[in-house]
Amino acid sequence: MSSYFEDMRSDKELVSAINGGDPDAFEVLYLRHRDWTVNLAFRFTSDRELALDVLQETFLYLLKKFPGFTLRAKFTTFLYPVIRNLALNARKKNQRYELVDDKLEELTEPVEPDVEENLEDQLRMVMGNLPVQQQEVLLLRFVDDHSLNEIAEILEIPPGTVKSRLHNALRALAENPRTKTYFEKE
Amino acid sequence: MRLLPFMLLIGALLADGAFAQDIGNNKEKVSFRAVDIFVKSKGQPLAAYQVQVAFLGLKTKISGIEGGSHPAFKKPPLYDPKAMQTEQVIIAAYNTAPAEDLPKGKVRVATIHLQITGSKAPEFSFKLITAGTVEGRKIPAKVAVEWRKKSREDRQ
Amino acid sequence: MDKRNQSQPEQEPKAPAKLVTDLKDLHKEHIFVPPKVDQSILNAAREQLEETSREPAEQETAGQPWIPQWAPWAAAACLMLLLFLTLPGEKHTSPSALAKASVSAKEVALKQKPSSLATMISRKDINKDGQVDILDAFTLASRIKAGAAIEENWDINGDGQVNQADVEEISAFAVKLGPEDNS
Numbered sequence: 001m002s003s004y005f006e007d008m009r010s011d012k013e014l015v016s017a018i019n020g021g022d023p024d025a026f027e028v029l030y031l032r033h034r035d036w037t038v039n040l041a042f043r044f045t046s047d048r049e050l051a052l053d054v055l056q057e058t059f060l061y062l063l064k065k066f067p068g069f070t071l072r073a074k075f076t077t078f079l080y081p082v083i084r085n086l087a088l089n090a091r092k093k094n095q096r097y098e099l100v101d102d103k104l105e106e107l108t109e110p111v112e113p114d115v116e117e118n119l120e121d122q123l124r125m126v127m128g129n130l131p132v133q134q135q136e137v138l139l140l141r142f143v144d145d146h147s148l149n150e151i152a153e154i155l156e157i158p159p160g161t162v163k164s165r166l167h168n169a170l171r172a173l174a175e176n177p178r179t180k181t182y183f184e185k186e
Numbered sequence: 187m188r189l190l191p192f193m194l195l196i197g198a199l200l201a202d203g204a205f206a207q208d209i210g211n212n213k214e215k216v217s218f219r220a221v222d223i224f225v226k227s228k229g230q231p232l233a234a235y236q237v238q239v240a241f242l243g244l245k246t247k248i249s250g251i252e253g254g255s256h257p258a259f260k261k262p263p264l265y266d267p268k269a270m271q272t273e274q275v276i277i278a279a280y281n282t283a284p285a286e287d288l289p290k291g292k293v294r295v296a297t298i299h300l301q302i303t304g305s306k307a308p309e310f311s312f313k314l315i316t317a318g319t320v321e322g323r324k325i326p327a328k329v330a331v332e333w334r335k336k337s338r339e340d341r342q
Numbered sequence: 343m344d345k346r347n348q349s350q351p352e353q354e355p356k357a358p359a360k361l362v363t364d365l366k367d368l369h370k371e372h373i374f375v376p377p378k379v380d381q382s383i384l385n386a387a388r389e390q391l392e393e394t395s396r397e398p399a400e401q402e403t404a405g406q407p408w409i410p411q412w413a414p415w416a417a418a419a420c421l422m423l424l425l426f427l428t429l430p431g432e433k434h435t436s437p438s439a440l441a442k443a444s445v446s447a448k449e450v451a452l453k454q455k456p457s458s459l460a461t462m463i464s465r466k467d468i469n470k471d472g473q474v475d476i477l478d479a480f481t482l483a484s485r486i487k488a489g490a491a492i493e494e495n496w497d498i499n500g501d502g503q504v505n506q507a508d509v510e511e512i513s514a515f516a517v518k519l520g521p522e523d524n525s
Contacts, residue, residue: 021394023384027384027387030380030387035375038375048373049249052250056379056382056383059383066394120367138357142362234476236477249376253374264513266517266518278517280479299374322484
């Protein structure tokens with residue numbers, strides 16, 4: 001594969017080249033955003049294999065837009081709702097099938113317990129129970145370090161709504177017995 | 187006598203297991219699990235390792251391989267791409283960093299993701315082919331393979 | 343004072359530092375993408391984009407007499423063949439010409455991979471322990487990194503240099519599954 005990290009072209013320039021039929025430009029664009037895409041998909045699916053499926057569907061969806069595609073915002077801003085929708089659909093479809101067989105647990109050798117249930121595990125549990133909309137803004141703000149205006153653009157909602165969801169998410173964490181210690185003053 | 191060709195055809199199909207396969211496939215579940223690969227280097231800095239792992243039976247396929255927990259082996263290990271969707275793989279990695287930046291003792295060097303068809307857990311065999319320390323010297327080491335504990339997110 | 347002005351100073355909701363750290367830790371695990379997935383996406387892209395770029399060329403030639411694209415190359419190949427068959431071969435009789443010929447043959451021989459499997463494997467056995475494994479790749483990588491003495495026959499890929507590419511050749515050989523593919 002080409003050394004995509006050495007390619008200094010902007011995403012807009014790459015899109016322009018892809019419109020001209022340049023497959024190498026598509027490869028650079030893909031490799032540049034692949035890991036972000038699959039990790040974002042995983043946030044919604046909580047399943048590695050589904051996240052990989054979403055990765056493929058996302059870039060095949062993008063491919064169909066060429067030639068003639070115009071990038072009007074940041075590439076990640078454009079792609080975010082695509083990934084989210086594909087991931088949530090994939091998760092919904094997947095829930096129709098029983099994927100986990102508890103018998104597998106019994107037949108395997110017992111695994112040594114490696115960690116106690118610590119604060120991080122508790123946080124993971126509580127996050128998993130938050131509404132998707134609240135999880136999203138929390139992660140976009142504090143893990144991806146987007147500003148409120150950027151989040152508003154990504155989610156296509158008013159900045160006031162972003163602020164309100166963030167406020168509600170933090171309040172839910174502060175009120176939950178498992179995660180309230182984060183908010184207690186030392 | 188006229189029925190003989192039909193009987194032979196049905197017999198051939200049954201022998202082939204075509205019907206059985208259809209029934210079997212409809213009921214067999216697919217699950218995804220991961221095994222963690224550990225190398226125990228007994229107090230010496232681990233600079234390189236090579237491990238062969240094989241999952242017995244045709245119902246287990248390798249679907250992904252990722253790196254380990256220590257920064258020196260965080261990147262996915264080297265392996266033959268042909269191992270994907272098969273039952274065995276040789277993984278290896280090395281790091282030319284100085285000894286103080288290398289792991290000692292028991293360290294997770296890689297994780298192998300599996301696609302398992304059916305409810306029976308696969309048996310697996312594994313072998314440490316070699317392990318080395320900073321001077322490229324072979325060191326006595328052991329390999330351990332453990333099923334990764336399923337987190338809550340895996341159960342969702 | 344306007345009620346709106348009273349609410350404006352309300353800052354963006356802040357999260358405790360430890361919460362932010364733990365949130366980042368929860369999502370630091372990266373999903374590994376198998377090369378097969380990359381290849382399937384990039385192959386689809388290549389197929390579609392090459393088709394797209396071909397179409398205008400096809401449109402341009404509409405209305406012109408049909409000449410296949412490979413015609414000029416075919417003509418050139420025929421001409422080369424004709425020249426090869428008809429021109430007399432040169433004979434090297436002078437000593438200098440012989441020396442030149444032998445030097446160029448030696449250069450070619452150095453670049454060619456040895457034909458026997460045993461020779462090929464023994465060159466990769468950098469640490470001379472009788473087997474080719476990751477320690478050989480590691481030893482060579484360490485020596486290259488340290489600027490230590492390098493042996494000429496460690497040029498595994500035959501490109502005239504001993505570098506990371508040779509380390510990668512050894513690594514790939516070490517993890518190869520079947521003995522049949524020794525390229």
